Every structure is written in C-alpha cells, then in structure tokens.
Amino acid sequence: MEPPAPDPGLSWGKRAGSRAEERFLAGPRGRLSELRWTLGIALEFLRGFRALHFAGPCVTVFGSARFPEGHEAYALARATGAALARAGFTVMTGGGPGVMEAANRGAREAGGRSVGCNIQLPREQRPNPYLDRMVEFRHFFVRKVMLVKYSYAFVVLPGGFGTMDEIFETATLVQTGKIRDFPLVVMGRDYWAPLLAFLRERMVRHGTIEAADLERIVVTDAPEEVADLVARAARERFGLVRGAGRRPRWWLGERVARRG
Numbered sequence: 492m493e494p495p496a497p498d499p500g501l502s503w504g505k506r507a508g509s510r511a512e513e514r515f516l517a518g519p520r521g522r523l524s525e526l527r528w529t530l531g532i533a534l535e536f537l538r539g540f541r542a543l544h545f546a547g548p549c550v551t552v553f554g555s556a557r558f559p560e561g562h563e564a565y566a567l568a569r570a571t572g573a574a575l576a577r578a579g580f581t582v583m584t585g586g587g588p589g590v591m592e593a594a595n596r597g598a599r600e601a602g603g604r605s606v607g608c609n610i611q612l613p614r615e616q617r618p619n620p621y622l623d624r625m626v627e628f629r630h631f632f633v634r635k636v637m638l639v640k641y642s643y644a645f646v647v648l649p650g651g652f653g654t655m656d657e658i659f660e661t662a663t664l665v666q667t668g669k670i671r672d673f674p675l676v677v678m679g680r681d682y683w684a685p686l687l688a689f690l691r692e693r694m695v696r697h698g699t700i701e702a703a704d705l706e707r708i709v710v711t712d713a714p715e716e717v718a719d720l721v722a723r724a725a726r727e728r729f730g731l732v733r734g735a736g737r738r739p740r741w742w743l744g745e746r747v748a749r750r751g
Contacts, residue, residue, distance in 0.1 A: 535628060539608070539637045542626040546606050548731060549583040549641045550575050550721055553657045554590025554648035564649045567678055567712065568593035569600075571646060574714035576603020578722045579733050583642060585610065585634070586627075590648045592619035599623075608637045635660065643729060644674040644721040649682040666704050674724050676709045676717050683710070 520528075552572065558564045572582045572594035582598035584591035586607020598605040599621045606624040610631060618625050628634040631653075639645075639661060647658045658677070664670040677683050687710065694700045711717060725731040 532630065532633065535630065535633045536636070539626055539628065539633065542624065543606065543608075543637055543641050546583070546624065546641055547581040547604060548579075548643050548725065549581040549606070550644045550646060551583045551638045551642040552590065552594035552646045552648065553585070553638075553650060553654050554594070555650035555654060556585075556587045556589040556591060557651070558589040558593075558649070560593075564590055564679060564682070565593040567714070568648050569597040571648075571678065571714040571717055572597025572605070573601035573603075574718040575646075575721065576601035576605075578718040579603075580643070580718075580721065580725075581606060583608070583638060585638070585653075586618050586622060586625050588617060588619055590650065592621060594646075594648075595619055595621035608634045610634050639664065639670060642673065643725055643731070644676065646676045646678060646717060647683075649679040662704070662708070665707060666700075672707065672728065674709065674720055675707055676711065676720065678710075678712055678717070680710060680712055 552568060552575075554564065554568055568590040574597075575582050575594075576598040581604040582594050583606050584594050586595075586609035591607065595605040595607060596619070604623055605621055607618060607622040607626075609618045609625055609627045611627060611629050618627070626637070628637070635657065638657070645658075645661050647654060650657075658675070661670075661675060665672055665675065677687070687708075690700065690705055695702050695705055709720060711720075722733075726733075
C-alpha cells in the first residue's frame with residue numbers, strides 16, 4: 492500500500508496554503524513562517540492590551556452565542572448585565588450574539604460600560620450592536636487571556652463547548668494560583684445541574700478535585716445577588732473603592748488616595 496500524499500499544509504520548510512495559515516498548530520513550518528506567526532501573536536496581544544487597558548474593572552460574562560432574544564438565558568444575561576452595570580462594573584463578553592449580546596445590552600440599557608472581545612469565525616460570531624468598545628482577535632487563546640486579564644469576576648451562563656472551555660480554564664487558573672481568587676458564578680441552575688452533580692459526586696468523591704475547589708463556584712439565578720457578591724469581593728478582597736458620578740467606577744484604593 493502506498494503512503495498517503497502529504498498534506499501541503501503540513502509540509503516542512505514550505506509556505507502552507509491560505510487555509511492552513513489560518514490553522515493553529517498546523518504542524519512544523521519554515522522558521523521564517525514560524526517567526527512571522529509569533530510576531531503576529533505578539534501584535535495581537537499588544538493590540539488587545541492597548542484597547543482594554545482603560546476599560547475599568549470588568550466582569551466577564553460567558554455563555555452561548557446561539558440563544559435568541561426570547562430564550563430564558565438571554566433574559567437572565569440581560570438582567571445580569573444591567574445589575575453589574577448599576578454596581579459600577581464594565582461588562583465584558585466575547586462580543587458576539589446570544590448570551591454575550593444580552594449581557595452587553597443589559598449594561599448599555601443600565602447606562603454602564605460594555606466591551607467585547609470578538610473572535611473571527613466563519614459563522615455565528617458577528618459583533619453585537621451593544622458594545623462601547625470592541626477588539627477582534629484571530630486566536631482563541633489570545634482572546635481568553637484578555638477576557639481573564641481585565642476582570643475581577645466571571646459569570647457563566649448556559650453555553651456549549653466554548654463556555655465549558657472558559658469556565659474550566661478559569662477554575663483551573665484560580666485553583667493553581669495563576670490568577671487571584673476571583674468570584675466564579677454559575678447561572679442557570681437547571682442547565683448546569685448535571686455537570687455540578689458530576690463535579691460533586693465524581694470528581695470530589697474520587698479526589699481529582701478538592702471540595703474547596705467546588706466551593707469556590709457560586710450557583711445562583713439572581714442577578715442582584717451576583718452584583719452584590721462581585722462588589723463585596725472588589726471591596727474586601729481586592730481593595731477597590733467605588734467612585735462617584737453619573738457612571739461611577741471602581742478604583743484601586745491607593746489610586747483614589749493619590750487622586751485626593
């Protein structure tokens with residue numbers, strides 16, 4: 492039997508085709524191609540840092556892009572975005588439709604700030620119209636860094652593979668001390684109940700995670716409770732002080748003192 496013809500996107504020392512260039516980890520390429528790719532990633536990070544540096548203390552809301560306006564998860568995300576905005580936080584999402592749109596919409600309607608980290612995809616991921624600031628990324632891992640880096644809490648609503656990836660990566664970063672013990676809130680009790688039972692009855696029971704890891708996850712369907720929890724953590728854990736004004740923001744306590 493003859494070996495299969497090599498995939499041109501995986502050939503060594505040669506420039507891959509246009510479709511393969513869009514793939515991450517498409518296999519070894521020429522060193523100049525790898526250097527260009529690495530520099531492109533660095534520029535993508537810098538663009539994100541520049542766009543979001545002054546976004547203010549954010550709360551990131553994760554959830555599916557596939558829920559329409561009439562879905563209960565959309566309504567819950569919209570109410571939660573509004574509650575967080577009234578509490579003085581910038582609402583950050585992946586910038587797309589569905590739950591992301593709903594959270595940004597709620598923040599906008601409550602007079603708060605709303606930002607999105609959009610991802611370039613062939614379907615589903617168009618920017619929603621409720622963003623005060625939007626930055627677009629080619630790579631999921633760069634986007635996830637931005638969603639985590641500028642947030643003081645994470646709210647997870649019903650979603651699919653992407654949402655599962657985001658919640659577990661965030662939980663792992665907190666568990667391993669790579670980020671501080673930021674609040675991690677799960678909304679949509681009925682939707683997540685089987686997963687939470689698996690974590691409790693399988694993972695904790697078999698020792699693959701500790702009970703304390705699961706206790707870090709707060710489960711609620713009350714938007715105001717989420718906003719109160721995040722505000723309390725901002726004050727007590729991270730030393731933030733809420734300013735005054737029409738759209739009050741949170742500042743680090745030492746920064747308020749310097750401002751006089």
